[in-house]
Amino acid sequence: MIKKVLMVSAIVFSIIVLVLISAVASATSFTLNSWEVRDDDGYPSIYLNFDVTDDVELRLLDPEGLKIDYVYIDKYQHGIYLHMADFHEIPNPGTYQLLVLRYSYPEDEVIYSKTFSFGGANFSIKNIDLDWEYVDDHYETNYIFVDCQNSGDLPAYISKLTIRIGDFKKWIDELDEYLEPLWMPGDGVGYSWGYSFTKNSDPEKMLTVPDAGDYYVEVTIRDADGHIVSTLERTITVGGVEEPHNESNHNVTNDNDVTDTSVNEESKTPGFEITLALVAILTVGIISMKRKNAN
Incomplete structure (x- = not known):
């Protein structure tokens, strides 16, 4: 009898404990x-x-x-x-x-x-601005700015920027650069924000082309896994910049002009001297004839 009471008590106690635990948990x-x-x-x-x-x-x-x-x-x-x-x-x-x-x-x-x-990240390249300068016998960029934005609602992580320029037949030059990766939602939306390179601060991060004219530019941005996140393709015109004045060439041209002028003047001198000699001979002959007639 006592065992049954103890067993019932244990069961009741267990139920009470479970109820209490459940109450606390709930x-x-x-x-x-x-x-x-x-x-x-x-x-x-x-x-x-x-x-x-x-x-x-x-x-x-x-x-x-x-x-x-x-x-x-x-x-x-x-x-x-x-x-x-x-x-x-x-x-x-x-x-x-x-x-x-x-x-x-x-x-x-x-x-x-x-x-x-x-909706996801929406990273895009809005524009590329290239400022060119004529140096020696070619054009090179003085300034590069790649304008980007993330108009989505999730972060975008990017890794590498590639800019290639060509003449519609082949690529002439290429710039690769690893970037600060994080673009939070709203970055660059409604204002200019991106990556810039200047000749003074980044002399190795410039593009060069041999002549003035129209060129094809391709800008590609990839993530850390190498997947393309955004691409911009554009035709640009290089040129319209006055070439620097070359003093040495200018001096050579003037020297040639002076030389040509002196040569022409010297070619006229012998004819002038012959004319004077003939006039003198004729004058002497006329005087001699007058003297003979007078005698």
Whole structure:
């Protein structure tokens, strides 16, 4: 009899404990105060600001429903980053889902969920500005500016800029440059923002062409994996810049002119002297004839 009482008491106690645990667990609450798309040292992320009353797991699912990041937090934490993609990787557009789970047996229980929908990053090259200068026997860039923007709602991470210029038959020159990678949503939208190179500060990052004329320019920007993020193609005109005055050539031309003039004057001198001699001879002859007639 006593054993039965003890067994019943144990069962009742276990039930009470489970009920209490369940009551405490069910009291766990999570409140999302705000969220924002940010960069976390190279990782595209959603930053969450929240209040929570107990230990929970925050889990982020990508647009395909796969777990892309998760973290365990306690009631003393109020902010956390959840990564949307790998390091310097542009996150995919679509709907991401946040799940907040508390420990429960036999499986964790979702106590909060929220979805975030994104159109994706939209990085583009708006324009390229090239300022040319005539140097010696060719043209070279004095200034290059590549104007870009990210008009999307997710970060864009880029890695390499390539500028090629050609004469419609072959490429003449090429510039490769590794870039500062991060473009947050809205960067460059409504204002000029991008990458510039000047001859004074970057003498090795210039383009050259042999002559004035029309040229074909291609600008390509790639991500860290080598995938093309944006391309700009344009026809430009090089020229219209007055070539520098060459003093040595100018002096040579003047010397030739003077030499030619002196040669012409010397060619006239012998004829003039012969004419004077003939006049003198005729004059002497006339005088002699007059004297004979007088005698």
